Amino acid sequence: MLKVAKPNEFDLVFKLQIPYYESIIVSRDSNIPGNVFLDMTRVLKLLEENPREDYQRFRKLLQVQLVNAQNFLDVDKLCSWLQSLFSRSLNRIANCLEVDGILSQLKYRICGPAHTIFVNGDLEYSVDFVPAIRLGATQNVLLPGPLRYFNRANLTYWEAIPKPLKIQTQTSSISFRSSFYAAEREMLRDKPESCRDAIKLMKNFRDVRTNLGHLKSYYIKTLFLWKIRNEPEAYWHMPVTVILPDMFDELAHCLRHGVLPFYWDPELNMLEVLTTDQVLEMYLCVQKIPTALRGGRYGDRQKCYSRIDILRVFSHKNRKKSRVNKPKWNGIERMKSIPNVCT
DSSP, X not given: OOOOSSOOEEEEEEEEOOTTGGGOEEEEOTTSTTEEEEEOHHHHHHHHHOOOHHHHHHXXXXXXXXXXXXXXXXXXXXXXXXXXXXXXXXXXXXXXXXXXXXXXXXXXXXXXXXXXXXXXXXXXXXXXXXXXXXXXXXXXXXXSTTHHHHHHTTOOEEEEEOOOOSSOXXXXXXOEEEEOHHHHHHHHHTSOHHHHHHHHHHHHHHHTOGGGTTOOXXXXXXXXXXXXXXXXXXXXXXXXXXXXXXXXXXXXXXXXXXXXXXXXXXXXXXGGGSOHHHXXXXXXXXXXXXXXXXXXXXXXXXXXXXXXXXXXXXXXXXXXXXXXXXXXXXXXXXXXXXXXXXX
């Protein structure tokens, strides 16, 4: 029901499967919730015992370029190695690409764990290539409770992401962010259309409001993962006009308290990377949306909004900005229904 006319940003996770990866010794980073260490000692031993030439080359690569003196996989070293591969590959094709007679210039940069390639020409878009190291299900060391969904989907793997940390600790150079993308996808895959529509609408609302630039898509997904865990299946068969206000309530609650726990390790507060002012700005932007969606009273108007009303209002930018303390009516297509409370 919600279409993107001209998508120009794409995410692509590419898996790095290390030989004997199930022998990697995985342990929790006690200083950084949600993060793990990857000890390659056993892997190096097994590689050394294998006479295959490609395995010997990989053993040398690990020892010389990718691990530290204690055989822990190093985040910065891995990112630098990948950066060299991307740069060399782009240099080989002179940083340009021709498809169907159309020539496009390519630019490359690193942002966090992502290696981003920008395509400039008749078509302009970017692709974030995010590396993920495959690990076996039995190597999971995080809290076991939510993993019942992981097991229900019969998944045998998860990943560790080499995400550089802004806060430096004694072990931050070897600390990898755990990722359960496949399990999360399975949790959301079979949910009714109302659930999927609500996710899309919240993301689109984020995209068209200038005050929500710090609201990452993964924050929205995390809200839904917690809701799926805490609500019966019958809840998701309710219409989107019921689910959407509830989810904005959840978002406003998290922003008001400044806490959004990582689903797979609740000790990690995902909002900690933001400043108090950034969180407050987002809270002020969304705090009145649940009431508006439920047909709350603003001035002399009171109305319950239909599904199409919500889709229209959440899919357009307002031409005029309004102040937080003076809500104005959204005038899109002469529809004065849900007030815009964002600056």
